Amino acid sequence: xxxxxxxxxxxxxxxxxxxxxxxxxxxxxxxxxxxxxxxxxxxxxxxxxxxxxxxxxxxxxxxxxxxxxxxxxxxxxxxxxxxxxxxxxxxxxxxxxxxxxxxxxxxxxxxxxxxxxxxxxxxxxxxxxxxxxxxxxxxxxxxxxxxxxxxxxxxxxxxxxxxxxxxxxxxxxxxxxxxxxxxxxxxxxxxxxxxxxxxxxxxxxxxxxxxxxxxxxxxxxxxxxxxxxxxxxxxxxxxxxxxxxxxxxxxxxxxxxxxxxxxxxxxxxxxxxxxxxxxxxxxxxxxxxxxxxxxxxxxxxxxxxxxxxxxxxxxxxxxxxxxxxxxxxxxxxxxxxxxxxxxxxxxxxxxxxxxxxxxxx
Ligand code: GDP
Numbered sequence: 001x002x003x004x005x006x007x008x009x010x011x012x013x014x015x016x017x018x019x020x021x022x023x024x025x026x027x028x029x030x031x032x033x034x035x036x037x038x039x040x041x042x043x044x045x046x047x048x049x050x051x052x053x054x055x056x057x058x059x060x061x062x063x064x065x066x067x068x069x070x071x072x073x074x075x076x077x078x079x080x081x082x083x084x085x086x087x088x089x090x091x092x093x094x095x096x097x098x099x100x101x102x103x104x105x106x107x108x109x110x111x112x113x114x115x116x117x118x119x120x121x122x123x124x125x126x127x128x129x130x131x132x133x134x135x136x137x138x139x140x141x142x143x144x145x146x147x148x149x150x151x152x153x154x155x156x157x158x159x160x161x162x163x164x165x166x167x168x169x170x171x172x173x174x175x176x177x178x179x180x181x182x183x184x185x186x187x188x189x190x191x192x193x194x195x196x197x198x199x200x201x202x203x204x205x206x207x208x209x210x211x212x213x214x215x216x217x218x219x220x221x222x223x224x225x226x227x228x229x230x231x232x233x234x235x236x237x238x239x240x241x242x243x244x245x246x247x248x249x250x251x252x253x254x255x256x257x258x259x260x261x262x263x264x265x266x267x268x269x270x271x272x273x274x275x276x277x278x279x280x281x282x283x284x285x286x287x288x289x290x291x292x293x294x295x296x297x298x299x300x301x302x303x304x305x306x307x308x309x310x311x312x313x314x315x316x317x318x319x320x321x322x323x324x325x326x327x328x329x330x331x332x333x334x335x336x337x338x339x340x341x342x343x344x345x346x347x348x349x350x351x352x353x354x355x356x357x358x359x360x361x
Pocket of ligand 1: 022023024025026027028029030031086138139140141142205206207208209
């Protein structure tokens, strides 16, 4: 890994993996873009790291972006890793050891549009997988009479709004809280929530103006630190465990795997077992690849080779015989274990993965 990649250098605690879900056009992509963009505009080189299929935002950057909402001394989790492909289709096919790959989710809901079919589907999936989530009540800037406050925490922005705009927004937010209640979730404005295990925090945001983004990051970080620390404690140096995001043909490498590693370490040269269409594939890692920063899309050298990758991270794996590998399938480093044992584990995990026919959300 590059030395700027402080999010995956923790010895004992890994980065929580964050997924973004919600109805089409409610702003999932814009929200991810805004988080990436604001991290970059905070200025520091290496403030965020673009992984394969994911974006890592280290704690220091989260803290710079969230201001008073996140004091680095209060945290020992190394940051947040956002899966770049939003939508509940990818969410529900991405599993880890039978659970959801994402540790935590952002459910994006357009404040004006409220609950829509794919919002309902996303909620059902979050419920089924027991994934903790927060609600990003997006597009607050479209409230009639809104006075935009670029990148400000939502409370600060609210202070600058007219009574009328505030009450319009409140109306939409309370409707949203009502809709969540109809689905069996007790929720409230995030700043009123005492126990995030009992109540869903609603964070008013705008992916366009960045209002509320500091709050969103603060709440994600706080929630992970408070309730997920045990799950984040991993044997970082142990054999790597990951999930295939995508199987992709790359010039010069043949079929490659875009993987999110959620446990342990993977090295170039490691023997791995990957879930395949017919049977588990046993192969050897030829190269571990990360996107080359600022690479031109069309140039040949889009990737940098790295010797090892530690969880949590996104990485591209080049290896022979990956043509039959499947999105959603497990990837495991064999390490000093018996390869047949690892094959059996991969088979068991594959049998557990449900086939999903849901539409991309
Ligand atoms: P997705 O389908 O959920 O990924 O939604 P997109 O991110 O593609 O957003 C759908 C449309 O809504 C685009 O035209 C965005 O520019 C717009 N949009 C997203 N977030 C906001 C927001 O906070 N405010 C406003 N005014 N428009 C937004």
